[in-house]
Amino acid sequence: MRALSLYDKQMGYCQSMSFIAAPLLLHMPEEDVFYVMVRLCELYDMRGVFMPGFPNLHKWLFVHDQLLDTQLSRLSMHLKNEMVPSSSYATLWYSSLFANALPFSHVMRIWDWYFLEGKRIIFSVAMAILKLLMPELLKSSFDVIVIKLRDLSNFPFTPDQLITTASEFKLSNRIQRLEATHDEQK
Secondary structure (H helix, E strand, O other): OHHHHHHOOOOOOOOHHHHHHHHHHOOOOHHHHHHHHHHHHHHOOOHHHHOOOOHHHHHHHHHHHHHHHHHOHHHHHHHHHOOOOHHHOHHHHHHOOOOOOOOHHHHHHHHHHHHHHOOHHHHHHHHHHHHHHHHHHOOOOHHHHHHHHHOOOOOOOOHHHHHHHHHOOOOHHHHHHHHHHHHHHO
16 A cells, blocks of 8 residues: 555545455456456556545535436435434445445455446445345344444355345446536535
């Protein structure tokens, strides 16, 4: 991570980088992890997630909220009624690409798909998690909801169930429009 922060001084270091680098180190040498991290920053918009002020993270939370409103409106209303902002759980999800939230087996499947198809996968997975947990979340109050969504280490669904549910969400064009809307509002 030191090499990456020296490579891109404007970006610097962000703690969530470590949550991404650690699983990568289990599969490849340090030097390769450095190059993967550089590519994540350059090609997958992660640079803006790690930069001071977290501009892409704010944009992605905006997109998340809009998708939640349209894709899972009943849950969205419940979360609003319980005053659960997406930043209380989704910040961890997006900044670590779920490595700081889901079991390792789920994260590896998500990353395989993400490296193949890009950031739309991250939003599809986020919506899938919420959809799968929706029956339980709709019965829960603020404290329980936040705890459940921040710590998915005991996620009750298999990686296959998560990926299958995520693949039901066709979001590519919608994500681009929402990101443009966010940028126009700034």
